[in-house]
Amino acid sequence: MPADPSATTRPDIRRVGVLLPWANQAVEEELPQLGEPGVVFHYARLVPATRTTAVDDSFWHGLRAAATDAVDSMRHLPLNATVLACTSAGFTGGPALPPGVITAFDALTILLHRHRRTRVVLATPYPQQVTRAEATALGERGIRVLAHASLGLDDGYPGISPQRILDLCAGLPPAALAEADALVLSCTGWRTLTAAAALQERLRIPVISSNRALATPTLPTAPGAAP
Structure with a gap:
């Protein structure tokens, strides 16, 4: 039986789920250096259906479409926020994101x-x-x-x-x-x-x-x- 996330919640820690474009290297390097004490980042990688890395509609829309499964992969974590770590995917349209997910543009x-x-x-x-x-x-x-x-x-x-x-x-x-x-x-x-x-x-x-x-x-x- 899965563990109850509330049983492991610590009030002194803020947890952020990060939906990460699959070829991104910088986010995991920079966030730990930029985050304040008590903030923990949890990552799930997004693979667009086209398996491309160049920014275009198929890439942005593919990331957004992959977000639902990525959010589900972190559903047992007591997250305070969930972010899609792509800025351009936030202003180029595409499939709706799961409720509560904000983009880097947001x-x-x-x-x-x-x-x-x-x-x-x-x-x-x-x-x-x-x-x-x-x-x-x-x-x-x-x-x-x-x-x-x-x-x-x-x-x-x-x-x-x-x-x-x-x-x-x-x-x-x-x-x-x-x-x-x-x-x-x-x-x-x-x-x-x-x-x-x-x-x-x-x-x-x-x-x-x-x-x-x-x-x-x-x-x-x-x-x-x-x-």
């Missing part, structure tokens, strides 16, 4: 609004059209994108070096950076810890990555989760 917008950072500059590794779609989606959530830059890649995000991120952000308009409340490094798949620290020191504005947003311990509690 987590970004929640964190930005919580800290009243509603004027941002945006940097992504995505193709140009995907970055433009994210800028539009952020605007629909009440977050004004003053400028954006992208690497134009549809795959290979784990191989992006910190210097390449710094070079990308160096091309953002100085006027937009001067007006911005934050720089957003969108995408959970590229490693941003080193670049984010350097950018924050250089620009003197907060730098918020998708993985930093996922690591916040105050994400909304999923319905039916442990209190």
Whole structure:
């Protein structure tokens, strides 16, 4: 007989279920470094039916379709929140997610609004059209994108070096950076810890990555989760 999850719940620990795109390497590296004491991350990998890794409709929709089984695989864990650790899957449509699951895009917008950072500059590794779609989606959530830059890649995000991120952000308009409340490094798949620290020191504005947003311990509690 399965163990009763409530019997193992500790009030000093907050547990977050992470639905992880199957080729993502960065999330498991960065979340433990970004999470606060008492936050534990539990992972389930999502495999799209097409078994692709390049970002396109079949990839995003495949991740969302795979989320139901992934959530079921963690149903005996006393989770406080469940997140889909893909930013672009949060603004590109597709199958409905299981109740209570939020995406990395949702987590970004929640964190930005919580800290009243509603004027941002945006940097992504995505193709140009995907970055433009994210800028539009952020605007629909009440977050004004003053400028954006992208690497134009549809795959290979784990191989992006910190210097390449710094070079990308160096091309953002100085006027937009001067007006911005934050720089957003969108995408959970590229490693941003080193670049984010350097950018924050250089620009003197907060730098918020998708993985930093996922690591916040105050994400909304999923319905039916442990209190």
